[in-house]
Amino acid sequence: MAKRALTRETVLAAAAALVRQHGPDALTMRKLAAELGTAVTSIYWHVGNREQLLDALVERTVRDMAAIRPAGRTPAERVVSVARSMRRELRERPHLIAMVHERGLTDRMFLPAQQALVREVRAAGLRGARAADAVRAVQFQVVGFVLVERNRERSPVQSPGEGELWDPAETGAAVPGDPALRRALARPADPERLFLVSVKALAQALLAPE
Template sequence: MTPKDEAVSAQLVLDTAARLIEQDGVETFTMRRLAQELGVAVTSIYWHVGGKDKLFDSLVDQLLSEMANLPVEGDTAVERIASLARSQRKALIERQHILRIAHERDRTPTLFLPIQQMLAMQLAELGITGGEAALVLRAVQVHVISSALLQFSAVRGPSMTRRTRRYGPTTGPIKRSSRHCNPRPTTTPFSNTDSVRCWPLTAHPGYRSWANSACSSSRRRSVWSRGSVGSSTRICSTPRWR
C-alpha cells in the first residue's frame, strides 16, 4: 500500500463516490473510475469500503442519516414545516441518483419515515392529528416530491432524451394505460376534480414506492390533477386519496 493509499479514508471514498454518481449517473460509475479519481489502486477502495454493492449500501446508509437530520428552522410549527419541506426538496434534488440506488434496494420507505415523523410532530403542535394529519402529511410529501421532479426535468434541459422530456426522469420502462393518466403535469397537484392529468408513478425512484404505499390503487391517478387558478401552485387540503 502506497503512502497515498494510506491517506485515503472510508469517508473520503464515500464522498468521492457520491460526487461521481450525482455528477455522471449510476450507470457510468465504476470502481476503477473511483480509484482514478482518488489516485489510488482499486485494491485500496476494496480495503476501505468493500465491493461495489457494499459501497452502494454505505451510500444509502449515509443518505438515510442525512434525511433523518435535515436542518429545520423557524419559531412556529408552520415555519418549521415549510423549512423541513425545503430541506427535503433540496436533498431530493442533490441526491437523486443515490435515491435511485435506495429505491432499488427497497429502502425508500425507511428513507422517508424520519421526515414523516418530524412533520407529524409539527402538525400535532397545530392540533392536527389522526386522519386529518395523515392527509396533510401526504399532501406535503407528494407536493415536495413532485416539485423535485419538475426541477429534475428543468436542470437536464436540452440534454434530456425525448422520452425523459415528456415523462420525466425514470428508473425503468414507463407503463402507460388509459386507466391511469395522461403523463403531462399541470401546475396544481391534489385538486379535487375528476379531470386528471398526471406524471406516471414511475417518474421518481422514491416517489413510486412512496405513492404505492400512500395511495390506494384505485385512486393513484388523482396524485396530479387539473384545477389550478392561473399559474400558481397550491395544495388542496382534501386530496382524493381513496
C-alpha cells in the same frame, strides 16, 4: 499539499460525488481509485466490492436525509422549512435517490422527515387521520414538484414556448382586464419562488383551525 488520509468515509464521499455528477454507471473501482489517488486494492479494503460500495452509498444517502431539521417560529414555518430541505436534498442527489428507490428503501429514507412533520402538525393541534393527511400532503407536494422540475429541465426546447404562447400579437392570448397576468405568464417560471408560494399556501391551509 498533504494527501488526505484514506478512510471509509473519504471513499464514500468521493464515490457519492462521482455518482452525483455522472450517475451510477460511471462509478467504477478503477475510476474511484484514480479520483482518490490510491490503489484499487485500497478501495476494496475500505468498502468491499462495487455492490457493497453501492449498498453503502444507499445507506449514506438514507442517513443524510435523516439530518433534516425544522427551523422557524411557528409550526407552519417549520413545516415549510422541512419541505424546502427535502426538495434541496432530492435535487442535489437525484442519482443517489434513484439508487435508494431501486433498493426498496424510499419509505425508510423519508421516515425522519415524516417524523419531523408529525411533530409540527401535532404542535399545530392536528390529530389522527387529519394529521396523517397533512404529513403526506406535504411529502407528496415536495416529491411531485421535484419530478415536474426535473421533467421540465430534461424536456426538449419547446416551440412555441410560454413567452410566445402568451404573446397576443402571435396567438391572441390576451387576458381581458389583466395584462399584468399575461405578461407574468409569458415570463419563465421561477421554480424556487413557485415552490415557496405553493408550500406556504399548503402548510397554512393544512394547519388552519377547522
